[in-house]
Amino acid sequence: MTAVLLALTACSGGSGSTSTSPVTPAPGQETSLSEAAKLGELIFKDGSLSASGTQSCASCHDPAAAHAPNNNLAAQFGGANGDVQGFRAAPSLRYLNQTPAFFFAADGTPTGGFDRDGRAASLAIQGERPFLAPHEMANASKQDVVDKLKKTAYVERFRTQFGAGILDDAEQAFNRMTLALQAYQKESPEFHPFDSKYDLFLAGKVKLSDQELRGLALFNDPAKGNCIACHPSARGTDGASPLFTDFTYDNLGVPRNFKLKANANPAYFDLGLCGPDRTDLLDRNDLCGAFKVPTLRNVATRQAFFHNGAFDNLTSVVSFYVRRDTNPEEWYPIGADGNVQKFNDLPQQYRKNVNVSEVPYNRHPGMAPALSPGEIDDVVKFLGTLTDGYKLNP
Amino acid sequence: MKKNLIASAVAATLLAAPFAASAGEAELLARIDKMAAEQEQLKAELKASLQKTAVIEQKQQELASAAAPAIAAATTPAPSAAIAASGPTTIIGGYGEINYNRPSKNASAAQTDVRRAVIGIEHRFDDKTKLVSEFEWEHAIASATDSGESAIEQLYVERQFGNGLRGKAGLFLIPAGLLNTNHEPTAYYGVERNFVETAIIPSTWREAGVGLSGDTDSGLAWDAGITTGFDLGKWDAASSDGRESPLGAIHQEGQLAKSRDLSVHGALNWRGVPGLLLGGSLFSGKVGHKTEGYTANDARVTMYDLHARYTPGLWDLAGVYARGQISNTAALNLTLVGNPTPVPKAFAGWYLQAAYQAYKADDYVLSPFVRYEQYNTAKSYEALPQGLGVAPQADEKVTTVGANLKVGEGVVLKADYQKFKEDKTRDRLNLGVGFSY
Numbered sequence: 001m002t003a004v005l006l007a008l009t010a011c012s013g014g015s016g017s018t019s020t021s022p023v024t025p026a027p028g029q030e031t032s033l034s035e036a037a038k039l040g041e042l043i044f045k046d047g048s049l050s051a052s053g054t055q056s057c058a059s060c061h062d063p064a065a066a067h068a069p070n071n072n073l074a075a076q077f078g079g080a081n082g083d084v085q086g087f088r089a090a091p092s093l094r095y096l097n098q099t100p101a102f103f104f105a106a107d108g109t110p111t112g113g114f115d116r117d118g119r120a121a122s123l124a125i126q127g128e129r130p131f132l133a134p135h136e137m138a139n140a141s142k143q144d145v146v147d148k149l150k151k152t153a154y155v156e157r158f159r160t161q162f163g164a165g166i167l168d169d170a171e172q173a174f175n176r177m178t179l180a181l182q183a184y185q186k187e188s189p190e191f192h193p194f195d196s197k198y199d200l201f202l203a204g205k206v207k208l209s210d211q212e213l214r215g216l217a218l219f220n221d222p223a224k225g226n227c228i229a230c231h232p233s234a235r236g237t238d239g240a241s242p243l244f245t246d247f248t249y250d251n252l253g254v255p256r257n258f259k260l261k262a263n264a265n266p267a268y269f270d271l272g273l274c275g276p277d278r279t280d281l282l283d284r285n286d287l288c289g290a291f292k293v294p295t296l297r298n299v300a301t302r303q304a305f306f307h308n309g310a311f312d313n314l315t316s317v318v319s320f321y322v323r324r325d326t327n328p329e330e331w332y333p334i335g336a337d338g339n340v341q342k343f344n345d346l347p348q349q350y351r352k353n354v355n356v357s358e359v360p361y362n363r364h365p366g367m368a369p370a371l372s373p374g375e376i377d378d379v380v381k382f383l384g385t386l387t388d389g390y391k392l393n394p
Numbered sequence: 395m396k397k398n399l400i401a402s403a404v405a406a407t408l409l410a411a412p413f414a415a416s417a418g419e420a421e422l423l424a425r426i427d428k429m430a431a432e433q434e435q436l437k438a439e440l441k442a443s444l445q446k447t448a449v450i451e452q453k454q455q456e457l458a459s460a461a462a463p464a465i466a467a468a469t470t471p472a473p474s475a476a477i478a479a480s481g482p483t484t485i486i487g488g489y490g491e492i493n494y495n496r497p498s499k500n501a502s503a504a505q506t507d508v509r510r511a512v513i514g515i516e517h518r519f520d521d522k523t524k525l526v527s528e529f530e531w532e533h534a535i536a537s538a539t540d541s542g543e544s545a546i547e548q549l550y551v552e553r554q555f556g557n558g559l560r561g562k563a564g565l566f567l568i569p570a571g572l573l574n575t576n577h578e579p580t581a582y583y584g585v586e587r588n589f590v591e592t593a594i595i596p597s598t599w600r601e602a603g604v605g606l607s608g609d610t611d612s613g614l615a616w617d618a619g620i621t622t623g624f625d626l627g628k629w630d631a632a633s634s635d636g637r638e639s640p641l642g643a644i645h646q647e648g649q650l651a652k653s654r655d656l657s658v659h660g661a662l663n664w665r666g667v668p669g670l671l672l673g674g675s676l677f678s679g680k681v682g683h684k685t686e687g688y689t690a691n692d693a694r695v696t697m698y699d700l701h702a703r704y705t706p707g708l709w710d711l712a713g714v715y716a717r718g719q720i721s722n723t724a725a726l727n728l729t730l731v732g733n734p735t736p737v738p739k740a741f742a743g744w745y746l747q748a749a750y751q752a753y754k755a756d757d758y759v760l761s762p763f764v765r766y767e768q769y770n771t772a773k774s775y776e777a778l779p780q781g782l783g784v785a786p787q788a789d790e791k792v793t794t795v796g797a798n799l800k801v802g803e804g805v806v807l808k809a810d811y812q813k814f815k816e817d818k819t820r821d822r823l824n825l826g827v828g829f830s831y
Contacts, residue, residue: 106539203687204725210779213731217782220632220732228632234730237628239685 033187035161040184042154043177049148050137051080057130057181060090063190066298066388068092074259074309078136085261086135087270087277088116089309092302094388095243095295096123097186110273112247116291116307117278124182128174142174149177194241196297197390202235202242206392208385215382218375225322225371225379226359230293244296244386249273251289253324253354255331256345257310269347270308288350289343300384308345314383318376322360322369487514489830491579493586496823498811508534509826512547522554526566545647547598560607562619565648569617569661570675571595571714572701579828583710583749583763584794585808586824590743590769594716595699596641601657602648613666622646623657623679624695626720627688631733637787640741640771641695641718644681655680657695671703681720690726690737695719708751710761717742724776731782738786739776743769749798762797763810791815796824804831 033041043049047056060076061067068090069076075086101121102113112118120126130136131145139145149155150167159166162176185191200206208216219227227233231244249272262268270276273287281287291307305311311320320331328340335341343351355361360370371379490511496504510532518524528548536542550564567575573582573591577598582588591597603621610616624644629636635643646652657679664672676698682691699716723737730736745767753760772787796810806828814820 199687202689202729204689208728213728213779213782216729217732220730222632222734224732228733232632234631234733235627235688237630239627239688241687 034183035157036180037183037187039154039158039161040180040182041188042152043149043181044184046152048152049131049139049145050078051139052078052082052137055082055137057127060130060136061093066092066301067094067191068298068302069304072303072312074257074304076136079134079138084135084138086133087260087262088307089304091116091294092298093185093191095192095245095297097192098243099247110249110287110290113292115277116294117272118249118292119278119280122182123185124175124178127178127181131174131177141170143170145177146170146173149173193388195390196388197385199241200390200392201385206390209381211378211381212385213382214375215378215380216385218371218379219382223359223370224375225318227296227379229358231296245293248293249287249290250293251291251346251353251355252306252321253289253343253351254306254308254320254345255310257308260308263308263345269345271346271350272307285350286353289346289353296383297386298388300380300387310345315376315380318371318379318383319373322371322376325356325361325363326365326367326369328365482520483518485516485518487516487831488512489514489578489580489828491585491826491828493824493826495586497819498821498823499819514548523551525549525551547600549648558608561604562607563604565600565602566605566619568599568601568621568659568675568677569663570599570659570677570697571597571699571716572703572712573597573714574599578830579808579826580800580804580806580830583747583761583798583808584765584796584810584824585826586812588714588745588747588765588767588794589790589792590714590716590745590767593639593642593769593771594718594741594743595697595714596639596645599641599645600647601659602651603656605659613664615663615665617659617661617675619659620656621659622648622651622653623655623677624681625652625683626681626690626693626695626723626726626737627652627683627685629726629737631727631730631735631737634735636735636737637771640720640738641697644695652683654683669705671701673702674698674700688726689729690723692722693726693737694721696721710749710751710763712747713745715742715744722776724778727776727778728782731778734784736775736778736784738772738774740773741769741771742773743767743789745769757800757802759800760797761800763795765792765794767792767794788816790817805829 044057044061047054047059049056055078060069062070064070075088076090077083077085096114099114100112102118103111105111110118114120114123114126115129120129131139132142139148146167149158152158155167158173158176158180161180162173166176167173197206197208197212201208216233218225219231220233222229230246230248230250232246233242233244235242251272256263258264262270271288272278272291273281274284274289275282299305300314302314303312305314305317311317323330328342332340332342332344343354346354363370488511491509492506493509494504494506510530512528512530514526514528516524516526526548528546530545530547531542532545533540533542536544546565548564548566550562550566552560552562554560569575571591573587574595574597576582577587587597601621601623603619605617605619605621607615607617623646624641625646626644628644628646630643633643657677659675659677661675662673664670676696678694678696680692680694682688682693684691695718697716697718699714701712701714703710703712705711718741720737720739723739727736745765747763747765749761749763751759751761768789768791770787770789772784773789774786775783777783792812792814794810794812796808799807801807808824808826808828810824812820812822812824
């Protein structure tokens with residue numbers, strides 16, 4: 001009967017139960033898509049809708065790579081000639097259907113939203129930018145996109161679905177295109193199959209190996225990995241499958257990635273919530289450097305990690321989490337003064353925003369990392385169970 | 395005169411039974427216990443008398459129908475004719491408590507809380523049918539941004555049948571332990587409710603369903619029912635809720651309660667000797683609710699208790715043993731490895747309590763008491779692979795010493811000190827004021 005206060009967990013207050021109702025069709029079961037969603041799939045995979053004539057959504061969100069890039073580039077290239085580098089590592093589009101629009105929780109925790117800075121309120125809005133961004137599909141305007149749509153084989157189906165005159169109004173037609181993309185991502189089970197080994201384990205249908213189990217224990221242990229502080233691993237109290245994100249934001253102080261051309265400019269800093277891409281929180285200095293906590297589902301299939309793609313393998317990523325503060329020299333360059341330039345991808349005044357209070361960051365040089373190398377391997381092994389498409393008795 | 399005596403006793407007993415949950419007070423309960431036994435004797439005499447004269451038999455029928463309006467204090471002589479003649483009645487009752495806790499090793503954590511305020515409305519439709527409801531606010535303010543709760547604690551209808559049985563349907567209290575069905579602050583010693591009957595028996599524990607109750611001539615009262623149960627899907631291994639109270643963490647409280655699996659309960663309470671109450675209860679039900687893809691669909695909660703209360707003279711002695719089990723949780727706990735709070739296999743506790751009415755003047759009654767309890771919310775876990783399990787907890791042992799100062803029949807001032815053997819940071823001084831009417 002005692003009122004239960006939600007214990008605030010990591011990520012400056014992400015609360016525990018974050019999963020909502022799952023869409024969990026049986027593996028292999030093809031759910032029939034609405035016509036809008038079918039059109040969305042055609043648009044998603046249509047390279048003719050780009051300036052280069054070859055780049056589609058699927059180019060950077062490859063279905064075969066869990067709807068994420070299939071390479072280890074820090075950021076993907078786009079533009080009319082495919083030679084313009086982007087600014088951030090493209091995220092996976094899997095398991096975004098339950099992401100809420102951006103909001104500040106009652107305790108002030110920024111939560112939800114699409115894109116790494118949460119500035120898009122929906123999948124449809126998120127789908128607008130790639131068509132027009134110079135470093136992506138690089139169309140000159142919405143009219144330009146719609147003109148390309150008119151030349152597609154499925155344009156009549158688009159008209160039938162959205163109205164005979166829909167193409168006469170570029171704004172409206174473009175809007176319907178992004179709504180179709182959203183419908184596809186929401187309806188198609190390929191974006192949220194919940195068929196990883198871990199899902200089957202939760203259902204009692206398969207056992208994890210000893211090493212995977214150890215990795216799960218370290219992942220969950222609040223004194224070791226404490227990963228669940230931002231990446232909940234348990235079913236929600238409503239029975240929903242875990243999404244491995246609490247939709248919050250965190251400032252990890254990821255090293256500057258000089259493979260990003262934008263970073264050649266010493267004055268350029270990608271500060272996530274407080275800009276420059278996002279513009280409504282520019283004056284929230286306390287949020288500078290915070291990026292959205294991504295799902296960890298399919299993380300083992302990625303080849304570029306964090307918003308700036310600073311890492312290209314998962315073992316390094318997990319090592320970074322636990323050794324960032326005990327062995328900063330492993331991650332950051334040495335400055336002219338001989339000191340480690342910790343958190344060097346943030347202007348000096350925002351480095352205090354980096355999360356240094358929670359496990360496993362709450363350490364300093366001389367202390368033992370929260371995980372040993374063997375334990376890091378265990379966690380990486382466990383993360384491998386989060387990859388979609390696990391086959392029983394393969 | 396004898397008839398009056400019989401009438402008073404029977405009426406008092408009949409009045410006491412339906413109102414027991416709100417009448418409160420330790421002394422009152424003790425007196426009721428004594429009177430219950432006396433009533434058995436009187437009943438026997440009454441039976442004999444009935445066989446002799448038709449007049450007395452008629453009188454007895456009037457008395458039987460006098461079970462209805464239960465507003466007068468149990469000790470108040472109630473003219474049977476008046477009660478029998480009464481129609482529908484609505485009675486408003488209530489209780490509440492405001493508590494102050496001061497941890498002795500961390501005074502900055504001292505806290506004052508309007509722990510609960512409860513309004514009870516009992517409506518008697520006729521002499522056999524009534525509605526019992528209890529509406530509660532906890533922690534002063536309940537809103538989206540506050541910590542308080544607003545809850546319906548009881549909401550059921552009860553019907554008396556011709557054969558002396560009572561049936562009820564709705565949201566009602568599970569008859570476990572001594573405190574759950576008598577949880578008003580005037581009914582127990584100490585500022586805070588004891589740990590055994592909050593951490594192990596999740597008072598105030600209520601479920602929605604149907605129940606049947608009856609009494610035998612030998613002073614044995616029984617309860618049985620089929621109700622909603624717990625929902626193990628609510629278990630949050632990352633939080634400490636399950637460590638504070640395993641069943642409190644997964645209770646449903648009649649709120650959109652999963653009901654694929656229902657639970658059964660039964661309780662026996664014997665009052666055959668004046669001043670003595672001996673009883674026990676059992677509650678059992680599955681808690682997985684056939685949730686798709688859930689590994690603990692065969693998990694079952696079983697909770698039982700044994701309790702005794704004896705009130706010789708100025709003494710008030712009580713003891714409770716309670717034990718709960720959650721079976722078939724190994725596979726579920728395997729999915730929760732590393733978390734601080736896996737699902738326990740067993741949790742249990744007991745206490746012994748002695749209170750003595752040391753001082754009485756006017757309507758002030760001072761009763762010092764001492765209570766010793768041991769409890770453990772995680773006595774054991776089902777086996778997990780080597781190195782992945784959580785060690786069972788040690789039994790916490792709590793000694794509480796204090797006093798209740800009753801003012802009249804409905805107000806109590808309390809003070810006590812609690813000493814914890816395991817987690818000494820919890821040692822604390824408690825002060826409280828409570829009421830019940």
